Amino acid sequence: MAQLDVQAKLAILADAAKYDASCASSGTSSRNSKGGKGVGSTEGMGICHAYAPDGRCISLLKILLTNSCIFDCAYCINRKSSNVRRARFTAEEVVRLTLAFYKRNYIEGLFLSSGIIRSSNYTMEQIVEVARSLREDHDFRGYIHLKTIPDADPELVRQAGIHADRISINVELPTETGLTKLAPEKDAARIESAMRDMKASIADAGDAAKHFKSAPKFAPAGQSTQMIVGADAASDADIVGKASTLYVRFGLRRVYYSAFSPIPDASAVLPLQRPPLMREHRLYQSDWLMRFYGFAPKEVQSAADEHGMLPLDIDPKLALALKFRESFPVDVNRAPKEMLLRVPGLGTKAVERILSSRRWRKLGLDDIARLTLSITKVRPFISTSDWRPTLVTDRADLRMLIAPKQHQLELFAA
Ligand code: SF4
Numbered sequence: 380m381a382q383l384d385v386q387a388k389l390a391i392l393a394d395a396a397k398y399d400a401s402c403a404s405s406g407t408s409s410r411n412s413k414g415g416k417g418v419g420s421t422e423g424m425g426i427c428h429a430y431a432p433d434g435r436c437i438s439l440l441k442i443l444l445t446n447s448c449i450f451d452c453a454y455c456i457n458r459k460s461s462n463v464r465r466a467r468f469t470a471e472e473v474v475r476l477t478l479a480f481y482k483r484n485y486i487e488g489l490f491l492s493s494g495i496i497r498s499s500n501y502t503m504e505q506i507v508e509v510a511r512s513l514r515e516d517h518d519f520r521g522y523i524h525l526k527t528i529p530d531a532d533p534e535l536v537r538q539a540g541i542h543a544d545r546i547s548i549n550v551e552l553p554t555e556t557g558l559t560k561l562a563p564e565k566d567a568a569r570i571e572s573a574m575r576d577m578k579a580s581i582a583d584a585g586d587a588a589k590h591f592k593s594a595p596k597f598a599p600a601g602q603s604t605q606m607i608v609g610a611d612a613a614s615d616a617d618i619v620g621k622a623s624t625l626y627v628r629f630g631l632r633r634v635y636y637s638a639f640s641p642i643p644d645a646s647a648v649l650p651l652q653r654p655p656l657m658r659e660h661r662l663y664q665s666d667w668l669m670r671f672y673g674f675a676p677k678e679v680q681s682a683a684d685e686h687g688m689l690p691l692d693i694d695p696k697l698a699l700a701l702k703f704r705e706s707f708p709v710d711v712n713r714a715p716k717e718m719l720l721r722v723p724g725l726g727t728k729a730v731e732r733i734l735s736s737r738r739w740r741k742l743g744l745d746d747i748a749r750l751t752l753s754i755t756k757v758r759p760f761i762s763t764s765d766w767r768p769t770l771v772t773d774r775a776d777l778r779m780l781i782a783p784k785q786h787q788l789e790l791f792a793a
Pocket residue numbers: 448449450451452455456457458459493494495562
């Protein structure tokens with residue numbers, strides 16, 4: 380590998396990290412450097428949050444330790460057979476860069492991943508060393524998200540959790556068949572076993588914290604994972620099913636969905652085109668329905684068509700309401716919370732406000748209109764003290780009437 384200066388390495392290794400979607404920093408416990416002790420903070424003024432146009436968080440220094448890899452996952456630009464310029468940071472260089480960026484207030488923390496250098500264990504040792512040095516040598520109190528290598532020694536993965544706020548272990552593909560075809564060196568059982576160990580360590584640390592105030596923190600922002608969408612034949616229903624299993628079995632905080640991007644010199648086993656970004660968005664909406672609206676995975680899956688794909692033109696909650704119209708209209712003055720949450724256009728906050736307001740008076744259509752962005756979307760599915768949709772809910776053209784209008788994109792728009 381040619382000798383490169385740090386800036387050249389940064390250009391290569393920050394660019395190589397952009398394919399990883401799982402970099403949100405939500406849910407960590409607060410640390411700060413008040414009183415002149417240590418550097419960094421996970422909260423407070425002056426921390427720069429920025430989002431790329433596609434919605435991905437870029438407020439962390441998001442880099443790879445190296446983009447060289449001894450594995451050959453077909454969907455990955457850093458795979459062994461890829462013809463890209465390679466670079467590698469030392470652990471010390473990453474530490475220095477993180478501190479320098481942090482002190483300039485460019486970032487709120489570090490997101491570190493890596494290709495596999497010599498072996499899974501050697502790579503994991505380097506990743507842990509970065510986090511250890513930041514925390515122990517420099518008293519760094521900013522956010523650290525480490526991507527771990529499931530094949531590495533479980534003790535090394537555990538050490539990552541001691542220093543990091545969040546740990547990710549990527550499942551990569553929703554089905555075992557997809558993993559075997561596109562990432563033959565990876566092993567679904569090893570990935571799940573690493574997630575299981577991480578869940579146990581997080582739970583042990585939680586128990587210890589209940590009894591001892593001084594108990595050391597362990598990955599306080601939990602563990603997350605990422606699934607690549609559209610690189611294999613898995614349907615949206617498959618992806619929703621896999622995500623719900625991961626949430627239940629391994630207590631994940633987040634599952635991130637990353638639409639597969641065609642890469643230069645792509646392997647012939649990959650599709651030529653990326654899936655529509657809207658597909659990724661619909662999966663995030665489905666995820667939201669399961670985590671915050673109490674939808675069962677099977678319920679979300681039933682919004683999909685006969686090929687298991689969610690509609691792209693309407694959100695999954697609206698698709699479900701249109702498909703199961705016999706459950707509507709919902710009486711906003713009497714219906715239980717779980718039915719209100721199933722009304723398209725009513726979010727969790729709107730539902731809470733309906734529940735608290737209706738204790739004092741009957742709600743009319745105007746009251747609901749004030750709580751929602753589009754009463755047009757809500758109206759066919761509710762009844763109020765002064766409104767019943769009568770025949771509207773059953774109209775054959777209801778989908779056309781309330782689906783968001785599609786905009787023709789300009790051919791020569793910048
Ligand atoms: S192990 Fe990671 S970095 Fe290496 S080829 Fe596979 S996905 Fe890419």
